[in-house]
Amino acid sequence: MKRIFETSVAGRAFGAAALSVALLSGANGAGAAEIKIGVLYPISGGGAIYGGPAMQGHDLAVDEINAAGGVLGMKFVTAARDSKLNPAAAAAAAKELITKEGVNVLLGGLASSVGLAISEVARQEGVIYIATIPKTIKLTTTKLHPYVFRTASNTDFEGDAMAQIVKKVDGKKLCDIQLDYAYGHDLGDGIAKALPKHAPNANIVIKLRPKLGATDFNAYITQIMGSGCDTVVSGLWGNHFVNFAKQAAPFGFFGNHVYITGGEIASHEVASKLAGDYPDNVWSNTYELWYHSPTDAHKKFQARLAKKADTEATAMWPVLAYNGVMLYKAAVEKAGSTDADKVSKALEGLTIDTPMGKLTMDAKSHQANTGQFWGPMKKVAGKPYRVMDPITFVPPPE
Amino acid sequence: MQGKYKATFWLSVVLVALLLLVPALGSKYLVDLTTEIMIYALFALSLNVLIGYSGNISFGHAAYFAIGGYACAIFLTTYEWPLIISMPAAIVLAGLAAAFVGYFCIRLTDIYFSMLTLAFGMLVWAVAFKWRGVTGGDDGFVGVAVPEFIGDRYAFFYFTLTVVALSTGLLWLICHSAFGRTLVAVRENRMRASFVGVDTRRLRLTAFVVAGTFAGIAGSLFAMYNRGVYVESAFWTESGQVLIMTLLGGLYSFFGPALGAAVLYTLQVGINQYTEYWPVVLGTILLIIIMFLPNGLVGLAQKISAQFSRRT
Structure with a gap:
């Protein structure tokens, strides 16, 4: 009797697997219209x-x-x-x-x-x-x-624009903090490529690479503060920057560093989320601004x-x-x-x-020849959160 | 051949024959899904050597799956070795890694064994994550140079079916050999087994290596199927997923984990198409297994069969 159980159990097992597969097999290809x-x-x-x-x-x-x-x-x-x-x-x-x-x-x-x-x-x-x-x-x-x-x-376009801002703010000692994945590494390379062209006197003194999805930046914040850099170049985006800014603010971080980023933190998504916590001395980018219509x-x-x-x-x-x-x-x-x-x-x-x-x-x-708006983030009367001012459109480099 | 083994053999032949017919159904999606299920089935079967047969719960089994995957991808793409060398080399490497890790782990038992496997598993993940120049880090190793003769999805399906069928057959022979029987004795009572002269440490180490090697086979198939390996393959969640597959199918049945892999993976793929709340479903499944199905789906089927036969 036990033998019958074992074979029938195996049979049912295979049957169940086949049935589950069959249930999901219907291809819903694009119709003619x-x-x-x-x-x-x-x-x-x-x-x-x-x-x-x-x-x-x-x-x-x-x-x-x-x-x-x-x-x-x-x-x-x-x-x-x-x-x-x-x-x-x-x-x-x-x-x-x-x-x-x-x-x-x-x-x-x-x-x-x-x-x-x-x-x-x-x-x-x-x-x-x-x-x-x-x-x-x-x-x-x-x-x-x-x-x-x-x-x-792309990261080369952004790196070029960020190097131009480094020159504008007269950055000399740079801390480079990027997320540890393709975007972060390639943006770091893009900045390093463009610095000799736009800001030859600037040097990267420290490179930090937190993990994509990281929420705790305290160790990186203290390393940057201890490295003596005057400018931070970064690609922390979305909630990465939201967390970074909230954790760095109590150290007086943004009072001592100019923060230049390609992480589109000038966007409504990040600026409105940080609202009153949005720090000083931030230069960022965005593809579009609801409060600025160029066309x-x-x-x-x-x-x-x-x-x-x-x-x-x-x-x-x-x-x-x-x-x-x-x-x-x-x-x-x-x-x-x-x-x-x-x-x-x-x-x-x-x-x-x-x-x-x-x-x-x-x-x-x-x-595509996609450029971006770049500029410092400022408090402007009548606006619900920090806005980019002045707004400069930077076309992709030739 | 004994009667019950004969029945298992013929059922397996029927299953392979049915799988051979899958491409004839004309659905690319079904071919892909079946390929993925076969790979995960082998992965779950490999873990069961360790859990179901030797009674050692590993929380780091994904490490050998990832080592097999990364090694095969790197040998094929970076070194441009032919498949006949790349895949066996990757499998041997996964086996050697299992031997190294197992050497330390088998000195411990129960929760300590499990935690050490987790620690080694996360070490492998950390190496894959940080060794960006070789593994691609968080971006993964993308663009694996799969040989042309298995480049087509149908050819790869038959290749996977062949490798998985042969590997499953080999695993079955290992688990039903004197070695497998002694493993069960060690699982049931390690002390008594050692009193009758069984070298339990050596036996558990062998089981660890066998499990790691077959996980390496599954990993190398996975890398070629996806044309890429990602660091998530080594993460503890992947080890957790294969553990749930094994539990869902049934620990104490040879084919149970394969069934668990088929059901869980099909559910995951199906549910992900409609909602992003798959982790909630996964948690519920785990809850149900632990509370109501300690012997998995195979155990449930056995229970139903027993009740049905009692009535008739």
Whole structure:
């Protein structure tokens, strides 16, 4: 009798496994009348501060395209997954979006490590990937392939702008604190490359590399304070900077150092979160500001976004996700097809109008000519939190 | 061959035959999912040698999975070695690492053994995280140069099926040999086993090496399948996940952990498509296993079968 049990148990085990697999096997490929977009932003954990707003911009673009009749007679449909700031999880989700959902394109990513992982899946599967936020220079240099394109800025552009600010504030002894992953390392390299050009008298005296996702910066703060540097160059973004600023303030940190960062902490997301705790002597960057419209197109975009988000003070990341969708739409229109090879060719050299002005995708590097606003963060009467003042647009270097 | 072994053998043949038919269903997704499940099944089976057969709970088993993965990726890509050398070398390296760690761990028992495996596991993670020039650090080792003959998803599926089937067969032989039987005796009563002349330390070390080696095989398959290895593969959460797979399937059954891997991984993939709250589901599953299913799904099936046969 025992033998019968054992064989039947094994049989049931195999049966259950087969059934579970069968239940999940139905492929929901893109239908004939739709173009399916796979989107990967972090919508949980520490990255959600940027991923959530990015999804708003993505949805706004899709709504506008569909309201105008779609592309080539097809509607845009979104399949979104949580990239979790985790390259392994993002790669698995990207693969699932392609093989199960049958998406025509991948958009998004936030952390550079996640961008590299999604790009590798796009390369394997022959699907277009437009990196709307990841900035590691590797994506468009050593890891470049025909299917990857970037609408975000990159670490070399940012490093160059930061070196110009080092010159402006007359920084001599620099402390370099970056997160220990692709973006942090590449931004550190970008700054080091640009310093001899813009601020040859400045020297990096210490390099610190906290982990991506770190929340305790006390050990790094004391090392910086003990190193005697006058300027800090950094890429701490989102909650990393929020925690860093709150922990550093009691030491009088920001009274003794000029803090220059490429972590977009001038954005609404971070500035509003820190509000009264936002420190002095910070120079930062942002792609977009709700309180500054350089073009009429931006004014209209911001009004639509404000309506969708139900707040006048809108976030910065939506414009990046919005531009990514609009670039893909233009490429499909130009190619007259969703075929990845044809869209890839169409993307090379393509120029579109965006809320921030003309955006051109370089045919060789697959990098868009995306500049950023840079400036010091100041208290201004009538504004709910610190704002950038003066605002200077820094175009990408030639 | 004894009757029950004959039945297991034929059921395994049927399962392999069914798996061979998966690509014919025409779903790339199903092929990918099955490949992933087979890899995790082998990973869970390897852990069960240590937990189910020798009674040693490891919290750091992901270390050997990661070593196998990183080593295979580095040999194939950085050194451009052929697969026939890269994969065996990676497996041997995982086995050697297990021998080194096991040498220290088997000197301890119970919670102390478990905590030491966790410590070594996190050491491997720290090396992978900080040795950026070799492993890629937090970005992972992306772009593994997989040989062309298994570059296609279908070819890789058959390759994985072959490797996993052979490895499972080998593990089955090991677990059902005199060595495996003696391991069970050590698990049941270590002192009594040593009184009858069993060198329990040597036996536990061998089990540690066997488990680490087969985890290395699973890791090298994982690296090639993903064309990348990430530092999370060595993190304690990965060790926790494979432990839950083993518990879910059933510790005291040879095939139980494979079933646990299939069910847990399928649930994880399915639930992640609809919500970001997978950790909540995972916690609930663990709660249910601990409170109601101490012998896992296989134990539950056995209980139901027993009740059913009593009625008939």
